[in-house]
Amino acid sequence: xDKKSKILKFALMIFVIAIITLAIIxxxxxxxxxxxSEGQQQFKEKINSLGFLGIAALFxxxxxxxxxxxxxxxxxxxxxxxxxxxxxxxxxxxxxxxxISAMIFVLVRKLGRKFVYNFFSKEKIDKIENSTLFKNxxxxxxxxxxxxxxxxxxxxxxxxxxxxxxIKPLSFIIISTIARIPSxxxxxxxxxxxxxxxxxVSIIVYVVTxxxxxxxxxxxxKFDKSKTTKNVLDSIKRS
Numbered sequence: 001x002d003k004k005s006k007i008l009k010f011a012l013m014i015f016v017i018a019i020i021t022l023a024i025i026x027x028x029x030x031x032x033x034x035x036x037s038e039g040q041q042q043f044k045e046k047i048n049s050l051g052f053l054g055i056a057a058l059f060x061x062x063x064x065x066x067x068x069x070x071x072x073x074x075x076x077x078x079x080x081x082x083x084x085x086x087x088x089x090x091x092x093x094x095x096x097x098x099x100i101s102a103m104i105f106v107l108v109r110k111l112g113r114k115f116v117y118n119f120f121s122k123e124k125i126d127k128i129e130n131s132t133l134f135k136n137x138x139x140x141x142x143x144x145x146x147x148x149x150x151x152x153x154x155x156x157x158x159x160x161x162x163x164x165x166x167i168k169p170l171s172f173i174i175i176s177t178i179a180r181i182p183s184x185x186x187x188x189x190x191x192x193x194x195x196x197x198x199x200x201v202s203i204i205v206y207v208v209t210x211x212x213x214x215x216x217x218x219x220x221x222k223f224d225k226s227k228t229t230k231n232v233l234d235s236i237k238r239s
Contacts, residue, residue: 054083055092062096066104066156067119073156074187081191089188097184098177101159105172108163116160128161140167141175148179149213155180182209 050057061076080089108115116125144162147153155176162172186209190202 058083058092059096062093063100066097066100066159074183077184077187078191078194081188082195083191086185086189086192089191090184093184093188094177094180097180098173101176102169102173104159105163105169108160109169113164116164119160120157125161125164128157140165141171144172145175145179148176149182149216182213185209 048054058076058080061079065073065076077089077093080092083089084092113125144158144167147158148155159176162176186205189205193199193201193205
């Protein structure tokens with residue numbers, strides 16, 4: 001990793017820490033009262049008072065989260081749901097993820113694998129890219145869909161990997177956006193319910209989402225004679 005890349009990564013981390021710290025300072029007094037209807041109303045008023053600044057800050061967090069990869073995406077999705085409701089949070093995360101993924105995809109295609117090496121080790125990228133899973137160009141789109149669908153996979157790392165594979169940019173953006181939906185929906189609904197004090201509903205939403213995804217993978221694997229799903233899961237465990 002060259003000096004410029006280290007500086008960029010460090011700057012992004014500082015940005016994230018600063019935004020989160022400011023958010024905590026600004027909102028913490030209200031968060032303490034979220035168990036009451038008055039506290040919930042105050043929280044929403046605080047967020048609404050930020051206007052475009054709040055949306056810009058959340059988008060900035062989303063950019064840093066996807067670029068840095070080490071920052072998990074679920075907390076930001078939950079925050080979006082808490083700030084803008086289940087539907088508003090979902091639309092924000094889905095659209096912003098698609099935009100940022102497209103940006104990274106184009107950058108990697110233009111600047112090449114050296115750009116990817118600025119964020120990840122060459123050994124790790126080569127290992128994933130050269131795995132037998134990605135050798136079958138006819139199944140790249142199916143594999144990418146499954147990888148983005150399965151909870152817990154390194155989706156942001158996959159954005160960089162996808163740009164190195166024989167997949168069309170538009171196809172990738174559509175596939176990754178659709179496959180992210182279950183995760184985004186569960187997180188934004190959870191955030192919306194958390195802000196309303198419905199802790200049990202949030203837990204149930206996550207359980208149901210994981211169950212649906214699990215059943216879907218089981219069904220696909222059952223009828224997939226080439227065992228694509230099994231190979232996908234095995235590749236995740238190895239990486």
